[in-house]
Amino acid sequence: MGSALVSSLNASPVDRIIGSPDHRGLDIANPESVSRFFGDLSEPPDVVVNAAAYTHVDRCETEIDEATQVNAVAPGLLAAECRSIGAKLVHISTDYVFPGEAGRPYREDDPTGPRSTYGRTKLEGEERVLSKDSGFLVVRTSWVFGRGRNFIGAIIGQVQLRRNGEADGPLRVVDDQRGSPTYAADLAEGLRALVASGGGGLFHLSNAGEATWWDLARLCVDEAGAPELEIERLKTKDLDLPAPRPANSVLDCSKAAALGVVLRDWREGALEYLRSEASPMNVRSG
Numbered sequence: 001m002g003s004a005l006v007s008s009l010n011a012s013p014v015d016r017i018i019g020s021p022d023h024r025g026l027d028i029a030n031p032e033s034v035s036r037f038f039g040d041l042s043e044p045p046d047v048v049v050n051a052a053a054y055t056h057v058d059r060c061e062t063e064i065d066e067a068t069q070v071n072a073v074a075p076g077l078l079a080a081e082c083r084s085i086g087a088k089l090v091h092i093s094t095d096y097v098f099p100g101e102a103g104r105p106y107r108e109d110d111p112t113g114p115r116s117t118y119g120r121t122k123l124e125g126e127e128r129v130l131s132k133d134s135g136f137l138v139v140r141t142s143w144v145f146g147r148g149r150n151f152i153g154a155i156i157g158q159v160q161l162r163r164n165g166e167a168d169g170p171l172r173v174v175d176d177q178r179g180s181p182t183y184a185a186d187l188a189e190g191l192r193a194l195v196a197s198g199g200g201g202l203f204h205l206s207n208a209g210e211a212t213w214w215d216l217a218r219l220c221v222d223e224a225g226a227p228e229l230e231i232e233r234l235k236t237k238d239l240d241l242p243a244p245r246p247a248n249s250v251l252d253c254s255k256a257a258a259l260g261v262v263l264r265d266w267r268e269g270a271l272e273y274l275r276s277e278a279s280p281m282n283v284r285s286g
């Protein structure tokens with residue numbers, strides 16, 4: 001997400017990046033690192049985007065302290081710094097704040113009820129940001145793909161292993177979780193549009209439409225030229241993962257749409273990613 005945002009801003013004729021540190025350049029969970037970073041800025045930014053998080057959903061179940069520091073406490077530190085310099089904080093959050101039992105997409109004012117440590121810590125991060133300033137922007141998104149480790153890369157890697165004769169048999173993918181896969185590049189454009197609209201508070205923003213992980217895998221495998229490759233449908237419980245996942249975490253994005261911010265269908269985003277220079281299809285496995 002962070003690198004998609006940097007690419008989007010670099011291509012903008014009006015926006016300018018004052019700093020875009022990676023984890024080595026800024027540890028958001030370390031108060032000294034945060035205050036040093038803000039103190040060293042060459043000029044005060046209008047907007048600060050926090051795209052950093054502890055995103056290993058399963059590892060959060062055992063690394064509870066680290067997940068809490070990065071996902072819950074750190075956003076509060078950033079919010080305090082932003083308030084003191086008059087910058088608007090844009091903080092990214094997640095669909096996993098919801099329990100997943102609704103029979104329709106979740107709205108911003110629906111009750112939360114995270115089932116995992118990741119979801120609980122991210123929810124606390126949201127609250128800490130908005131309690132510092134209700135005009136800050138907290139944007140929940142879902143099932144993000146782009147540069148870096150992600151589900152699409154894992155699926156393409158499996159296709160390549162079969163092509164190279166290093167694995168065989170069908171793929172096996174979960175088909176009982178519903179969400180909206182979201183292309184980081186589309187989300188970056190949407191975030192900039194939300195900021196430009198002057199919006200503040202809590203927003204949902206993901207690519208339009210909904211899918212299961214199986215649907216997303218099928219699209220990717222077909223696009224990778226392997227429509228004959230079978231994909232078995234698994235149930236979430238078959239995987240026995242440490243962290244529970246919401247069965248339905250589709251986000252209702254109509255609040256952002258009312259400000260004119262709408263992301264295209266997830267299939268278009270996924271195909272564009274698969275055909276881009278950053279596509280995992282350009283990376284050879286093994």
Ligand SMILES: NC(=O)c1ccc[n+]([C@@H]2O[C@H](COP(=O)([O-])OP(=O)(O)OC[C@H]3O[C@@H](n4cnc5c(N)ncnc54)[C@H](OP(=O)(O)O)[C@@H]3O)[C@@H](O)[C@H]2O)c1
Binds near residue numbers: 093144
């Ligand atoms: N990926 C998804 O499906 C998804 C879905 C919904 C919401 N989100 C949210 O979207 C945002 C962006 O996620 P992403 O998909 O881009 O995740 P990502 O690829 O895992 O990127 C997270 C980044 O945060 C950095 N980071 C971790 N701890 C840090 C710390 N203490 N200080 C500074 N940087 C730190 C990581 O660096 P290292 O790798 O070097 O630690 C990594 O570069 C997050 O808020 C996430 O919760 C993601």
